[in-house]
Amino acid sequence: MNIYKISLFLILAFAISSCTEQYVFQNTGFESALVVEGTITNELKNQTIRLSQVYELEETGPKLEKGANVFILDDKGNEYQFAEKDTVYESITPFKAEPGRKYQLKIKTSAGKNYTSDEQALTTxxxxxxxxxxxxxxxxxxxxxxxxxxxxxxxxxxxxxxxxxxxxxxxxxxxSPFEAFVIDVPAVPEDPREGTPGSPASENISIVRRTKQxxxxxxxxxxxxxxxxxxxxxxxxxxxxxxxxxxxxxxxxxxxxxxxxxxxxxNLAAHTYYKTLKDLSSSGSILSPKQPGFFYGNIKSVENPSEKVIGFFEVSAVSSERIYFNYEDLFPRExxxxxxESDCEMKEFADCTGDPPCAAVQLRSVIRSRELIYFSGFSPYFLVKPACGDCxxxxxxxxxxxxxx
Structure with missing residues (x-):
């Protein structure tokens, strides 16, 4: 859903909505806000809630809200506690939303701020x-x-x-079922006593069978x-x-x-919220003349109702389906x-020294760097771009x- 990617735009939208000329943005008044992504369903599973903070333009990703106390309360007084796990909060025990019941999300951050959602009921x-x-x-x-x-x-x-x-x-x-490596062979000094000649250091190419699929x-x-x-x-x-x-x-x-x-x-409220998010995230919407500015979901601060909170807690009935198909099923004989990788042309290297087409030095260089990988041949060698032969x-x-x- 990537609500946190859109959330920064929501904070900025009303601040720049009156601009009609080209403007170089200067981030001098950044305002933080809690971002909540929460949907529980009628699936029996460990439900998840994601908490983060909006992030500044120069940052690369969301600031996850750590150390919060998160739970869901239903209209019969049952509490479903969530624990922090990786990038989300996950319910400690599996549960599912039941028809006719009402659910409310409760959050207490590590800074002691409390947030609560409107009550939500399971949809059809x-x-x-x-x-x-x-x-x-x-x-x-x-x-x-x-x-x-x-x-x-x-x-x-x-x-x-x-x-x-x-x-x-x-x-x-x-x-290719084979791959190539460059093996460094050290120099061997001459041995006059044994009458064996020496040999200079060399770089041999070794072709071996792959051990990885x-x-x-x-x-x-x-x-x-x-x-x-x-x-x-x-x-x-x-x-x-x-x-x-x-x-x-x-x-x-x-x-x-x-x-x-x-x-x-x-429900209508959730649909309206997500539709507004979608409209805001569409191309050009942030600088369009029809700016809604900041808009609220159904989550509010307990201590400060005017505090900006981004997100929507919904209780949604869900169903799923999977299909498979092969290309030839739909496009036979096409x-x-x-x-x-668009460029999978084989490149030929003659393993010899001297003028072109000799390319012994270049051959060893691209094999060492893995710029190209082995496809076939022993001299000449045929190499290809890595993605063409190794998915x-x-x-x-x-x-x-x-x-x-």
Missing amino acids: ETKIDNVTATVETVNGERGVQINVNSFDPTNSSKYYRYEYTETYKVIAPLW VRICFSTKKSNSIILNSTNALSEDRVHFPVRFISNQNYIISHRYTIFVKQYIQ PLPPYY TKFSSNIVPPFWID
Whole structure:
């Protein structure tokens, strides 16, 4: 969701909204604010809450809020305590949101400041019927359109938010089962007593079989934008929503691809909050004439209600679905998309000294630096860029536990 990436803009928006000329920003009045990312669901699991502070333009990432006391209180007096774990606060015991119950987030920071959310109830539980992948042309570009389909016969879901995680197989096109190393051979002095001649130091090239699997890899990426949908203007609460479009020239679908889609049902307040976040984070919105300035979510300071707090605590019914497809399933007999590395041309090196095409010195240099890696040959040698023959240069050779070929 990356709320913390947007949060700095929210603090700055009202300060620069009146600027109409080019302005070099000077950070002279930075104002901190707590950022809360919290969604609990009807899944039985360890729920998570993320706390951070907005960060300045020159900083590289969010300041995580450490040492806070975080818990959720329901309308029957049950408390669900959270403990700090890595970059989030995680519930100590698994629990799930129950229909008809109300939940409230409570936070006490290490500085002794208290924050509380409005009470929230679980939204309508509407499951995804299916996720489909079809070949379509969108904005003049041919590719794969991934749609989410669901239906709420009670006509009460209305507001939807989506997240997805995609995983895809990568196959290095110029892989070799062998790799090359430069071996330093020390000089051997002449031995007159034994009558053996000496030899100068040398750099030998050794070709050995690989001990690591580097041909097939798997990459996983999560959606990083706010994806919203509403059926409020429709006569029935039926969803056929394009959650992801992938060009047929995108290498991520070259072999096998899977997407795991999660559908969150939101209430109107949560949907409005996320829609405003999305509008603010869109291109050019910070300097647009329609500036909303700072806006509040449903979390407030107990001691100082006027304090700026960014974030929204929601209790959302969620469902999920995963699909797989191969490139050839959708684009039979069509050439594969361009590979991750666009320049996979083999480079030839003659292992000799003297004028070109001799390149013994350069050959050893690129092997040592791993600027190029071995593909084939003994003299001449054929080398390629690392990513062309070793997919672990940008991906992982660990097979995901959910993967199905």
